[in-house]
Amino acid sequence: VLNSVLLAGELELVTREVRGRRVLAAIAGRDWGFDAAAFADAVSSIDAFQRGFFEDEGRAFLLAALVPVGRPAKGLVSWHGRALTQSFTLRIPPGSELDEAMQLLIAHELFHSWTRNALAPAARSDIARWFSEGFTEFYARRLLARSGAITRPEWLSSLNYTLADYFSSAARNAPNSAIGAGRLHDQDLHRLPYLRGEIIALLVDRAIHRASQGRASLDDLMRELVRGARAKGQRYSTEDLLQRIAHWAGDASAASVRAIVERGESPRLDPRLFEPCFELYGIQAGPFDPGFDLERSVADWIVHDVREGSVAWQMGLREGWDLLGFRVDQDQDGRRVSLHLRADQAEFWFIYPPIGECRVEVPQLRLREGVDPGACTDA
Numbered sequence: 001v002l003n004s005v006l007l008a009g010e011l012e013l014v015t016r017e018v019r020g021r022r023v024l025a026a027i028a029g030r031d032w033g034f035d036a037a038a039f040a041d042a043v044s045s046i047d048a049f050q051r052g053f054f055e056d057e058g059r060a061f062l063l064a065a066l067v068p069v070g071r072p073a074k075g076l077v078s079w080h081g082r083a084l085t086q087s088f089t090l091r092i093p094p095g096s097e098l099d100e101a102m103q104l105l106i107a108h109e110l111f112h113s114w115t116r117n118a119l120a121p122a123a124r125s126d127i128a129r130w131f132s133e134g135f136t137e138f139y140a141r142r143l144l145a146r147s148g149a150i151t152r153p154e155w156l157s158s159l160n161y162t163l164a165d166y167f168s169s170a171a172r173n174a175p176n177s178a179i180g181a182g183r184l185h186d187q188d189l190h191r192l193p194y195l196r197g198e199i200i201a202l203l204v205d206r207a208i209h210r211a212s213q214g215r216a217s218l219d220d221l222m223r224e225l226v227r228g229a230r231a232k233g234q235r236y237s238t239e240d241l242l243q244r245i246a247h248w249a250g251d252a253s254a255a256s257v258r259a260i261v262e263r264g265e266s267p268r269l270d271p272r273l274f275e276p277c278f279e280l281y282g283i284q285a286g287p288f289d290p291g292f293d294l295e296r297s298v299a300d301w302i303v304h305d306v307r308e309g310s311v312a313w314q315m316g317l318r319e320g321w322d323l324l325g326f327r328v329d330q331d332q333d334g335r336r337v338s339l340h341l342r343a344d345q346a347e348f349w350f351i352y353p354p355i356g357e358c359r360v361e362v363p364q365l366r367l368r369e370g371v372d373p374g375a376c377t378d379a
């Protein structure tokens, strides 16, 4: 029962047939920026592409549920998805659009069909979250880009966002063993396996590429894992995964993945790693710091714990104001927080850069000059 979904109330149901399986989309609420059919189509096409990737023709049934939670707001922080047995549920503020962020969330939850079922870790523990969450993030984005659901520039900018997030994370050097207990009350630790795992997927993909002179990639390793799981019911521990990485990418790569995962070392990026398509360059970024307790404030929609000296405080944000909505964007100069506020009977948008102290240089990727973007399908 823990892994099942119970839905009640007024629902709109739409069914689709995808590679021999029935997909049932169930939408609660009416205030969406799209209709039930559009949601069902998005889920079906992402599902079809992912299952094509693994050549999966299983006849299982899929339930995709969308439930409005909270009040209309824009912002990634309040979005939740959960993948369960033959189903997933998205709990999202009403009014949200079926945009790139929602597609990524759908793709993430769908990819858990593999990383939580066929490729479930051997032991039920937090240890392998770098794989189950991070590789899921990597493939959600990669397969959306390959299918054309998101554009190349969208793919690159969200990958760069992850690079900046990871290399400026205050938790970056935490060992894997610290994540399990700490992640429940530390947002940076909670995010870490997603970011760290995605960077590892990116590095291993390139390492396999290099070791095979361009003939293989991480895709081959993933398909091999799924075949092993299907044929022999294999389950994977971190040791098994490191062994497969060593097989495909070489011992040195496996050793550096172990150092990143287990000891929390920062990966060193070889400047030539992403040739011939992409090159690395550095930007200055600080750890993400909204300057107040965003999570607590979103829980009751009142601004809490504004920290004296933070950028938001210096620009005038104060305790106790009504929070009507918020969003976090990335633009050329870095991240930007927009708060929709009400104070002294006035409503207004308050915009500022959520930059903490101690800025660091973080790596970013860009297309090399003179390269044909059409020929650069994957980083």
Ligand SMILES: [Zn+2]
Binding pocket: 108, 112, 132, 133, 136
């Ligand atoms: Zn997940």
